Amino acid sequence: MSIYDTLNTxxxxxxxxxxxxxxxxxxxxxxxxxxxxxxxxxxxxEKGINPWNILAITFTNKAAxxxxxxxxxxxxxxxxxxxxxxxxxxxxxxxxxYIDLIGYENNFTIYDSDxxxxxxxxxxxxxxxxxxxxxERSLISAISSAKNEMITPxxxxxxxxxxxxxxxxxxxxxxxxxxxxxxxxxxxxxxLLKTVQLFxxxxxxxxxxxxxxxxxxxxxxxxxxxxxxxxVSLLAAKYQNLCVVGDDxxxxxxxxxxxxxxxxxxxxxxxxxxxIKLEQxxxxxxxxxxxxxxxxxxxVGRKDKTLWTDNGEGDKIKxxxxxxxxxxxxxxxGDIREHVREGIASYNDHAILYRxxxxxxxxxxxxxxxxxxxxxIGGVNFYAxxxxxxxxxxxxxxxxxxxxxxxxxxxxVPKRGIGLTTINRVxxxxxxxxLGFYEALxxxxxxxxxxxxxxxxxxxxxxxxxxxxxxxxxSISDLMKEIIDKTGYVELLEAESNEEAQxxxxxxxxxxxxIVAYEDGCEEEPPTLSGFLEEVALVADIDNLDExxxxxxxxxxxxxxxxxxxxxxxxxxxxGIFPSxxxxxxxxxxxxxxxxxxxxxxxxxxxxxxxxxxxRRRMIRGETQYxxxxxxxxxxxxxLLTSGQLIEDEKPEIPTQQAYRQAKASFRTKAFSxxxxxxxxxxxxxxxxxxxxxxxxxxxxxxxxVTQITSGGRDYEVTVQFDxxxxxxxxxxFAKLTKV
DNA sequence: GTGCCTGCTCACGGG
DNA sequence: GAGCAGGCAC
Numbered sequence: 001m002s003i004y005d006t007l008n009t010x011x012x013x014x015x016x017x018x019x020x021x022x023x024x025x026x027x028x029x030x031x032x033x034x035x036x037x038x039x040x041x042x043x044x045x046e047k048g049i050n051p052w053n054i055l056a057i058t059f060t061n062k063a064a065x066x067x068x069x070x071x072x073x074x075x076x077x078x079x080x081x082x083x084x085x086x087x088x089x090x091x092x093x094x095x096x097x098y099i100d101l102i103g104y105e106n107n108f109t110i111y112d113s114d115x116x117x118x119x120x121x122x123x124x125x126x127x128x129x130x131x132x133x134x135x136e137r138s139l140i141s142a143i144s145s146a147k148n149e150m151i152t153p154x155x156x157x158x159x160x161x162x163x164x165x166x167x168x169x170x171x172x173x174x175x176x177x178x179x180x181x182x183x184x185x186x187x188x189x190x191x192l193l194k195t196v197q198l199f200x201x202x203x204x205x206x207x208x209x210x211x212x213x214x215x216x217x218x219x220x221x222x223x224x225x226x227x228x229x230x231x232v233s234l235l236a237a238k239y240q241n242l243c244v245v246g247d248d249x250x251x252x253x254x255x256x257x258x259x260x261x262x263x264x265x266x267x268x269x270x271x272x273x274x275x276i277k278l279e280q281x282x283x284x285x286x287x288x289x290x291x292x293x294x295x296x297x298x299x300v301g302r303k304d305k306t307l308w309t310d311n312g313e314g315d316k317i318k319x320x321x322x323x324x325x326x327x328x329x330x331x332x333x334g335d336i337r338e339h340v341r342e343g344i345a346s347y348n349d350h351a352i353l354y355r356x357x358x359x360x361x362x363x364x365x366x367x368x369x370x371x372x373x374x375x376x377i378g379g380v381n382f383y384a385x386x387x388x389x390x391x392x393x394x395x396x397x398x399x400x401x402x403x404x405x406x407x408x409x410x411x412x413v414p415k416r417g418i419g420l421t422t423i424n425r426v427x428x429x430x431x432x433x434x435l436g437f438y439e440a441l442x443x444x445x446x447x448x449x450x451x452x453x454x455x456x457x458x459x460x461x462x463x464x465x466x467x468x469x470x471x472x473x474x475s476i477s478d479l480m481k482e483i484i485d486k487t488g489y490v491e492l493l494e495a496e497s498n499e500e501a502q503x504x505x506x507x508x509x510x511x512x513x514x515i516v517a518y519e520d521g522c523e524e525e526p527p528t529l530s531g532f533l534e535e536v537a538l539v540a541d542i543d544n545l546d547e548x549x550x551x552x553x554x555x556x557x558x559x560x561x562x563x564x565x566x567x568x569x570x571x572x573x574x575x576g577i578f579p580s581x582x583x584x585x586x587x588x589x590x591x592x593x594x595x596x597x598x599x600x601x602x603x604x605x606x607x608x609x610x611x612x613x614x615x616r617r618r619m620i621r622g623e624t625q626y627x628x629x630x631x632x633x634x635x636x637x638x639x640l641l642t643s644g645q646l647i648e649d650e651k652p653e654i655p656t657q658q659a660y661r662q663a664k665a666s667f668r669t670k671a672f673s674x675x676x677x678x679x680x681x682x683x684x685x686x687x688x689x690x691x692x693x694x695x696x697x698x699x700x701x702x703x704x705x706v707t708q709i710t711s712g713g714r715d716y717e718v719t720v721q722f723d724x725x726x727x728x729x730x731x732x733x734f735a736k737l738t739k740v
Numbered sequence: 741g742t743g744c745c746t747g748c749t750c751a752c753g754g755g
Numbered sequence: 756g757a758g759c760a761g762g763c764a765c
Contacts, residue, residue: 059755060755087755089755132749137750188755189755191755252753253753253754255752256753256754256755355753356752357752357753358751358752378753381754415741415742417741418741419741420741421741537755539755540754540755542754556753556754557753558753558754559753580752580753581752582752583752598753619756621751621756
């Protein structure tokens with residue numbers, strides 16, 4: 001009996017098909033990871049392939065680590081020389097070796113989205129672009145999609161077709177690229193794009209990697225974008241041994257460029273590609289699976305497949321409605337506590353999934369109050385915190401003096417009396433002399449008007465040079481200790497002696513232990529500063545999930561991809577939240593389809609129990625919103641559901657005639673009562689051009705009907721039932737509603 | 741040059 | 756509800 005006997009027919013077929021292109025359409029829970037690991041083992045043990053010749057690309061570092069571990073358990077030796085990593089890590093490794101061939105230095109810096117934003121701001125200032133008209137966010141996303149589609153600034157410029165806005169974007173794109181290059185920095189998209197450009201312009205490098213990676217496997221293929229596809233095609237062009245695994249129904253990253261055509265057209269791109277479908281689900285009960293199938297069936301243009309299972313029917317899916325998000329959180333936390341108390345399950349058997357990170361807050365409150373261990377994945381990234389970014393900027397400055405952003409971040413942190421004026425003078429002088437910012441500090445006497453600032457700048461340079469002198473002789477952790485010591489960073493925080501400063505110090509301690517952990521666990525022979533900074537740049541929040549710790553996990557539906565839990569709660573199942581307001585309002589029906597796929601992902605995370613919850617009203621950014629139950633819930637057949645809380649047919653959200661009268665009456669009594677304080681509001685209210693029952697228009701939410709107007713102190717609180725956006729409560733003076 | 745206040749904008753997802 | 760730019764006083 002061999003390890004391959006445990007696979008089903010299709011799985012075995014996929015494992016044994018080693019040569020030539022192969023597309024595995026693997027439904028949720030169909031054992032694709034098992035197939036991939038067994039395939040690697042088969043290549044090594046049965047086909048005698050050198051592990052060195054195998055490349056496996058996963059979606060997260062965590063998945064990469066797990067895959068290596070599993071292969072390691074199955075093969076005698078050599079697992080460590082298989083190259084298993086994410087697209088981004090793979091590219092960084094290649095670029096660190098060869099990027100000098102396309103005009104960068106090999107110790108380039110990786111810019112995260114914060115750095116990107118800072119740089120774009122600078123660029124806009126430089127190009128005289130008003131960021132009120134052209135939002136940084138949209139500029140970044142325009143540039144990012146261009147890069148994902150491998151459109152260079154020049155090409156972008158040629159395709160503007162006289163479109164004024166596009167010409168502006170082209171200008172920004174040009175300048176942004178110039179600055180990145182000057183800073184010897186790459187953004188996330190560049191990591192992929194530059195690697196493709198490297199391969200396209202340096203045939204000898206491409207040939208080296210084609211020879212090296214004779215067998216290539218790509219997981220989560222449905223979420224690859226155009227440039228990733230190009231990368232894989234280039235690498236696989238010679239030997240054609242490319243195996244991709246994906247599920248078009250789980251494609252949820254269109255917003256960051258994922259191109260679903262990569263999976264739908266695989267057979268066209270790679271002729272003679274073998275296609276194998278894995279449709280048997282080993283994870284969930286049939287009830288859960290039926291619900292998932294029922295939901296996803298509403299999408300058009302998907303590869304036809306139906307998941308089935310011979311797991312039992314299991315429990316029905318619990319559907320619970322609550323008054324507020326607060327009640328929702330309380331119920332879920334209580335439910336989990338009960339499971340644990342009854343010994344049915346442990347904390348880490350439970351996951352709470354939601355659409356947006358902001359939803360985690362209510363849960364956090366309740367978990368703290370209930371003293372239940374929990375872990376929130378995502379939200380504010382550890383490495384995005386100010387103190388961490390500051391200290392890392394020191395490391396970046398020491399590692400790559402060309403990274404102007406890093407230098408400017410720390411030149412006056414902690415405060416050393418170098419103000420904006422001085423910094424701007426240096427900046428100007430640097431530009432004129434075509435030097436980097438830090439370089440320009442070398443010739444202070446050449447900078448006009450620098451005056452008293454010069455001495456301060458000099459001592460800053462001396463400090464950095466001192467650190468640079470340490471790099472080769474001390475470890476990264478010792479270097480960091482020295483930075484903290486010499487700058488007095490922690491000392492200053494200690495002096496503040498408040499809770500916030502204390503939290504920052506704790507974060508710095510955590511950074512120190514992360515550095516030490518890197519040094520201990522580093523695979524590269526001597527741990528390098530660049531190596532550490534790169535690991536920091538490429539970690540995902542989900543990489544920090546530890547399944548062996550006993551805590552309830554909270555995360556977004558996006559983060560949950562690839563995971564599974566016995567008990568899953570899908571919270572906030574409301575139109576406007578999930579599917580999100582933006583996608584409902586979008587003209588493109590594809591947007592709601594992507595949300596539906598996300599729902600499918602969520603449902604299929606559950607092994608035994610699924611609970612879906614929604615609230616009638618909930619506070620969103622300080623505003624009370626009234627949402628209808630999610631359209632996705634209505635797509636689930638009734639016979640699969642049970643109501644944990646009272647559920648009738650959906651409660652009509654539009655108040656009855658009677659309620660109208662009541663609302664109107666209460667408006668009148670309030671408005672015309674004799675209380676002097678309210679007299680004042682009457683005069684205000686008299687200017688309202690609409691009344692209960694009127695149709696009004698809102699700039700963002702569109703048209704709707706006023707259902708209630710109440711006096712809320714200085715202003716009127718108006719409740720409007722919008723045609724598209726649901727019911728919203730807002731202050732009259734802010735809402736700027738017009739009668740239609 | 742620094743620190744504080746205010747008002748404004750922005751809130752979907754992430755390597 | 757939060758973070759940030761810009762204005763202002765010191």
